[in-house]
Amino acid sequence: METLSIEIANRLATVTLNRPEVRNAFNETTIAEITRVFRDLDTNDSIRAIVLAANGPAFCAGADLNWMKKMADYTHEENLADAGQLAEMLHTIYSCSKPVVAKVQGDCYAGGMGLVAACDIVVSVDTANFCLSEVKLGLIPATISPYVIKAMGESAARRYFITAERFTAAEAHRTGFVHEVVTAEALDGKVAEIVKALCSNSPNAVKQAKRLVQDVASREVTPALIAATVEGIAQIRASEEGREGVRSFLEKRKPNWLS
Structure with a gap:
């Protein structure tokens, strides 16, 4: 460089x-x-x-x-x-x-x-x-x-x-x-x-949250946008890191991305 x-x-x-x-x-x-x-x-x-x-x-x-x-x-x-x-x-x-x-x-x-x-x-x-x-x-x-x-x-x-x-x-x-x-x-x-x-946060969730702001900012709240946000939370909940994050919280332990 x-x-x-x-x-x-x-x-x-x-x-x-x-x-x-x-x-x-x-x-x-x-x-x-x-x-x-x-x-x-x-x-x-x-x-x-x-x-x-x-x-x-x-x-x-x-x-x-x-x-x-x-x-x-x-x-x-x-x-x-x-x-x-x-x-x-x-x-x-x-x-x-x-x-x-x-x-x-x-x-x-x-x-x-x-x-x-x-x-x-x-x-x-x-x-x-x-x-x-x-x-x-x-x-x-x-x-x-x-x-x-x-x-x-x-x-x-x-x-x-x-x-x-x-x-x-x-x-x-x-x-x-x-x-x-x-x-x-x-x-x-x-x-x-x-x-x-x-x-300290889930790498995938940080990536998706950053994209969420870019996708939603300045858009009118329409049925299509609402549907997209519903799909977004459904996908992240089912993701590997999403499941691990919830499990680690309930089990009172650190998530595996901090290991």
Whole structure:
């Protein structure tokens, strides 16, 4: 890996953006590497959770300037292909069957906010700043918008998409974009606490619960949706881990996925 570092230990994979000299701005290499790594981790049965982290003072400054210079001369077709790769990377993170925790240790701008929004749980230091800066450059946050709008809601997105204002971790927490805001000293501990909770649960149930939220969110409550949720609970109850979980609870013992 040219732009990432990967560590796997105790059922946890930590994927770290590793270009601190450019504030972890991403380019086509970063996009390809993140996509490949998350696809590999998705199929690794020994992994229960993934942490997306970064080295250096910034989490991610968005697009790399040299990459942006190249894009300035792209044709429409080349821009479509390039944006398609970014979209594929974001969707790979979002659709990963393993829970993904974003560990935000510093500023997060533009496309970096897309990376974070594609994760399931976001923990940020209280000193981090956030910004959707695209309109300052005559651009729009189009590719990241499905994930950012889901994360912060339409009202907040409407404001920050068009003002490009920088906002604090506290504001990101208020909008729902960030789940936990902690001091720098408490960041590792809070992430470890969340990872421990994730790894204590049924791997299959966590996978299905993550998919459940994605399938049900923003849908109208119709007979078809109700039927789908009924089918979902019937299937999970009959699953191997579902049966084991209930048995272990009734027998007052740990389930076998903790062994």
